[in-house]
Amino acid sequence: MTYDYIVIGAGIVGLSTAFKILEKSPHVKIVVLEKEDGAARHQTGNNSGVIHSGIYYTPGSLKALNCRKGYRLLLDYCDKKEIKYDLCGKVIVATNIGEVQRLEGLYERGIQNGLEGMKLLSPAEIQEREPGCSGVKGIFVPQTGIIDYKQVCKALEKDIITAGGEIIYNYKVSAISEKPDNIFVTDGSREYLGKKLITCAGLYSDKIAEMTEGKVDVRIIPFRGEYYKIQSTKSFVNHLVYPVPDPAFPFLGVHFTRMIGGGIEAGPNAVLAFKREGYKKTDISLPELLDIFGWKGFRSVMAKYWKTGLGEFYRSYRKKAFVKALQKLVPAISGVDLVPGGAGVRAQACHANGKLVDDFYIIERRNIMHVCNAPSPAATASLAIGEYLAEKVISK
Numbered sequence: 001m002t003y004d005y006i007v008i009g010a011g012i013v014g015l016s017t018a019f020k021i022l023e024k025s026p027h028v029k030i031v032v033l034e035k036e037d038g039a040a041r042h043q044t045g046n047n048s049g050v051i052h053s054g055i056y057y058t059p060g061s062l063k064a065l066n067c068r069k070g071y072r073l074l075l076d077y078c079d080k081k082e083i084k085y086d087l088c089g090k091v092i093v094a095t096n097i098g099e100v101q102r103l104e105g106l107y108e109r110g111i112q113n114g115l116e117g118m119k120l121l122s123p124a125e126i127q128e129r130e131p132g133c134s135g136v137k138g139i140f141v142p143q144t145g146i147i148d149y150k151q152v153c154k155a156l157e158k159d160i161i162t163a164g165g166e167i168i169y170n171y172k173v174s175a176i177s178e179k180p181d182n183i184f185v186t187d188g189s190r191e192y193l194g195k196k197l198i199t200c201a202g203l204y205s206d207k208i209a210e211m212t213e214g215k216v217d218v219r220i221i222p223f224r225g226e227y228y229k230i231q232s233t234k235s236f237v238n239h240l241v242y243p244v245p246d247p248a249f250p251f252l253g254v255h256f257t258r259m260i261g262g263g264i265e266a267g268p269n270a271v272l273a274f275k276r277e278g279y280k281k282t283d284i285s286l287p288e289l290l291d292i293f294g295w296k297g298f299r300s301v302m303a304k305y306w307k308t309g310l311g312e313f314y315r316s317y318r319k320k321a322f323v324k325a326l327q328k329l330v331p332a333i334s335g336v337d338l339v340p341g342g343a344g345v346r347a348q349a350c351h352a353n354g355k356l357v358d359d360f361y362i363i364e365r366r367n368i369m370h371v372c373n374a375p376s377p378a379a380t381a382s383l384a385i386g387e388y389l390a391e392k393v394i395s396k
């Protein structure tokens with residue numbers, strides 16, 4: 001089984017990469033290897049379904065550049081494939097005077113990142129757009145939308161296969177070895193041989209990278225994001241409603257999201273998961289936990305963020321605390337309006353010095369590229385990341 005390109009991981013980044021390689025080099029032989037029995041089983045299939053505008057990211061960063069470019073590529077692709085999306089816009093709300101400066105900073109950042117049509121909102125204008133919402137100042141971001149990324153993956157799968165690519169499910173890569181011109185990938189029983197390798201393994205991206213690089217300078221820390229569904233018939237929000245994020249933490253804070261399939265979700269929080277694919281509070285993997293706690297970078301993260309981390313745990317176990325965070329945005333919501341929803345686990349890379357990796361992070365060497373950090377907004381940005389990886393790997 002010999003291929004020009006092997007891609008590991010059938011999340012939205014791996015599929016977009018395979019799709020873009022085939023778009024640019026239609027006659028190559030390519031295979032995507034995925035350990036689950038279908039695509040988008042992890043981060044991609046359990047995310048908030050938001051098409052991010054690009055307002056948050058440091059200008060010039062890979063996140064900022066790929067979010068804006070990926071946004072346009074995604075909408076074009078969805079138009080072509082008739083995948084439903086809704087650019088319903090979002091409101092970011094400062095709930096106290098202390099947050100106003102950071103909110104205004106976000107507005108400036110949005111301008112630097114090329115967003116047009118944003119509007120600063122007075123308290124009355126917030127209420128006009130979101131009658132249930134209270135705040136001292138807000139930003140309306142018209143570009144933000146909602147979508148089901150599983151549908152995008154379905155279309156990508158189909159396109160890859162139509163273009164002659166292969167996707168092999170139930171294939172868990174357990175080792176990778178190299179000879180001068182070839183890379184051998186195995187699950188312990190079947191072997192695939194490729195000339196070039198791109199790995200997009202999400203929650204296991206560091207482990208897969210270590211298979212060819214020995215030790216790598218990042219480790220994935222899994223942060224579970226838990227959601228509640230709003231069960232009430234009351235419509236609490238018209239758009240998406242977000243708080244001003246804590247700049248020290250790479251997550252956006254619990255927010256309200258209208259879903260493309262109907263209904264509203266509240267969340268996600270960001271709780272340390274005791275297993276990389278730990279979707280439930282009771283999911284624990286001792287070897288994975290020891291591995292994370294053994295990483296000196298994680299211990300530094302704990303030293304820095306222990307207070308925030310404990311707060312997230314408290315909010316995870318105490319619905320009242322979760323509701324309290326939501327009430328800052330929408331005072332009328334109460335516990336009876338919320339029922340537990342699903343959860344997703346974020347793959348957040350962390351450096352050995354305890355810095356959470358903020359930007360997308362790719363390790364490349366010769367004919368190998370490892371995507372080692374592709375957190376939000378990587379679903380929005382996926383086609384741009386795929387294009388970037390495809391161009392790089394084709395030119396190698």
Ligand SMILES: Cc1cc2nc3c(=O)[nH]c(=O)nc-3n(C[C@H](O)[C@H](O)[C@H](O)COP(=O)(O)OP(=O)(O)OC[C@H]3O[C@@H](n4cnc5c(N)ncnc54)[C@H](O)[C@@H]3O)c2cc1C
Binds near residue numbers: 008011048172203208
């Ligand atoms: C709770 C949550 C909310 C989010 N909300 C948004 C949002 O609204 N908008 C947005 O743009 N982004 C959002 N994100 C981020 C976005 O979902 C991710 O950045 C994106 O899905 C990453 O895609 P991926 O393909 O890199 O990873 P994944 O989707 O996790 O895919 C990685 C794949 O690799 C496979 N794999 C791992 N190890 C192996 C192995 N050994 N052998 C074979 N296969 C392997 C896995 O099974 C998996 O299918 C959110 C993420 C989370 C968790």
